Amino acid sequence: MDEPSAGPDAAESAVDAWIRAHRALLVRTLGDLVEVPTPSPPGRNTGPAQALVRARLERLGCAVDQWDVYPGDPDVVGVRRGLRSGEARSLLLHGHIDVAEVGDPSPWSRPPFRLTVEGDRAYGRGTADMKGGLAAGLVALEAVEACGARLLGDVVFESVVGEEQGEAGTADACARGYRADLAVAMDTSGLAVQGQGGVVTGWIVVESPETFHDGLRGRMIHAGGGLHGAGAIEKMCRLIAALGDLERHWAVVLQYPGFPPGSTTINPAVIEGGRHPAFVADRCALWITVHFYPDRRWEEVAQEVEAFVRAAAAADPWLALHPPAFRWGGKSMLVDRGEVFPPVPLDPAHPGVAALLRAHGEIAGAPAAVGMSRSVSDGGWLAAAGMATAIYGPGRLEQAHAVDEWVDLREVETAARVLARLMLRWCGT
Numbered sequence: 001m002d003e004p005s006a007g008p009d010a011a012e013s014a015v016d017a018w019i020r021a022h023r024a025l026l027v028r029t030l031g032d033l034v035e036v037p038t039p040s041p042p043g044r045n046t047g048p049a050q051a052l053v054r055a056r057l058e059r060l061g062c063a064v065d066q067w068d069v070y071p072g073d074p075d076v077v078g079v080r081r082g083l084r085s086g087e088a089r090s091l092l093l094h095g096h097i098d099v100a101e102v103g104d105p106s107p108w109s110r111p112p113f114r115l116t117v118e119g120d121r122a123y124g125r126g127t128a129d130m131k132g133g134l135a136a137g138l139v140a141l142e143a144v145e146a147c148g149a150r151l152l153g154d155v156v157f158e159s160v161v162g163e164e165q166g167e168a169g170t171a172d173a174c175a176r177g178y179r180a181d182l183a184v185a186m187d188t189s190g191l192a193v194q195g196q197g198g199v200v201t202g203w204i205v206v207e208s209p210e211t212f213h214d215g216l217r218g219r220m221i222h223a224g225g226g227l228h229g230a231g232a233i234e235k236m237c238r239l240i241a242a243l244g245d246l247e248r249h250w251a252v253v254l255q256y257p258g259f260p261p262g263s264t265t266i267n268p269a270v271i272e273g274g275r276h277p278a279f280v281a282d283r284c285a286l287w288i289t290v291h292f293y294p295d296r297r298w299e300e301v302a303q304e305v306e307a308f309v310r311a312a313a314a315a316d317p318w319l320a321l322h323p324p325a326f327r328w329g330g331k332s333m334l335v336d337r338g339e340v341f342p343p344v345p346l347d348p349a350h351p352g353v354a355a356l357l358r359a360h361g362e363i364a365g366a367p368a369a370v371g372m373s374r375s376v377s378d379g380g381w382l383a384a385a386g387m388a389t390a391i392y393g394p395g396r397l398e399q400a401h402a403v404d405e406w407v408d409l410r411e412v413e414t415a416a417r418v419l420a421r422l423m424l425r426w427c428g429t
């Protein structure tokens, strides 16, 4: 491949024209995906949608691997072997098939699981996050195939499960060995080329070995009461204050390009504690969400939070004797109430990311915005597996998980055209 090319060659132009001539196929592909509901929670419902993706990949000449990550939730990976498979550069296109839950559909003014097209907008659950991205990737692959372009490198197409609940769909595909020289997570980025920070959730538990009647509270808190007990909820409040101190300290001292200061938040998101008004609370559990910059690993971040909270606990006479317990991360918000999203340290100078930026600039007629997502995606697992990774997909973050979710079909089409051009350039022909 010649690096800074003058413009599209004949094959690139033909593929591009094919995609522009097949808007109806793009819309139908998106509609097919939206109309097989895959909300999570509850999850365990992606089989029929994954069967669609699988059939499509097989028709496009991919060798397809499918396995159950959870019962009823299979991952599907298609590999389209290049003429110089293993030598030429490979590309991994990644998407998740699960979508955010809908719950009560009555606030929706259009049916969530039917594609409603009004002008350039396509409405339906998952249009923005991220069946639009999957449709773009599938149509890009189809265009390359239909135009008879012979790629040198492999294309790996992953349709995974479990992203919405921090589950193991992508981690599993990585563990199964799928790698490429460049990975694109086609998730909601509004066609910006993005990295992301990381997220880890954790549980902090304060527990008293003894359970006291509410009537004993006076003896626990007043002069001369003589009973060294404590309410777990009140002690947790001390620890929440400590978390706030650490959050503010991080906001002051940490920074990373692309993030507004203070993006390293510690959110006390869920609290559970106490049993009944006739008891002193003997247990309190706090679920926190910790955001960190791409230059750190979740394990170190968790360790730092834990050390800080332990020090605060050591300064309290009761907590010093009954220190809090910690549990970090997890493999599913549904199964073990915990999750990790590793960061994506975007490198715009990486030749693959540069090729993506160039392809976008040529097709959109303006440079892509480059930056850090305010959210997290499974792109983190691709990066954690050692792949150069960029997040790039149609749809705006405000639309993800929203009532009346929509995507701009022009964005989906641009994504398909850019991904097709990237495929031709990066994998070579």
Ligand SMILES: [Zn+2]
Residues within 6 Å of the ligand: 096, 129, 130, 163, 187, 188, 377
């Ligand atoms: Zn997503």
